[in-house]
Amino acid sequence: NAGVTQTPKFQVLKTGQSMTLQCAQDMNHEYMSWYRQDPGMGLRLIHYSVGAGITDQGEVPNGYNVSRSTTEDFPLRLLSAAPSQTSVYFCASSYSGTVDYGYTFGSGTRLTVV
């Protein structure tokens, strides 16, 4: 049972490049979300999904797109990377489509935009 798997672990992008951060979970969790973590700050919610085909915005959605075509996968897309998107990105999932059981987090993707 792998839990929540994020790839890649590290990535360097040039300003204006696009990329997709992958997140997959094998726990049949309905709820999935993306957070970013900046130095000295807590995690801020980017986007979340309560089930396949359903996504919604979090606190800081600008510059990011998501889709949820399957229960297992929830990719995060940066269409045109900016230095302000340099951060550590965490994907999380939760049972039953709510936060009530807490989250399981992936190990993170460290993104640097130069």
Next chain:
Amino acid sequence: GESVGLHLPTLSVQEGDNSIINCAYSNSASDYFIWYKQESGKGPQFIIDIRSNMDKRQGQRVTVLLNKTVKHLSLQIAATQPGDSAVYFCAENRATNKLIFGTGTLLAVQP
């Protein structure tokens, strides 16, 4: 906007002592709270949770206290060990499916 917690403070304790990590939240409508532990280079790990209809919940070596009157949450760790060294975050369910995190507290355990 509203936020949970303050700037990242540091709590330094001696091994074997009890630790108390505090968190203030701002939304009185929040109904569910969680404490997470994050070790360096890893994702947050669930420690313990509490609902707003409770004021105390105990786990193994950890206790969470919730004071809704002053909107305050605390995490107590008994007999702190070096392996407890990490950043600890409180988080609140502010609205359905939006778990909002505080900035965290760094716990440093001195041997």
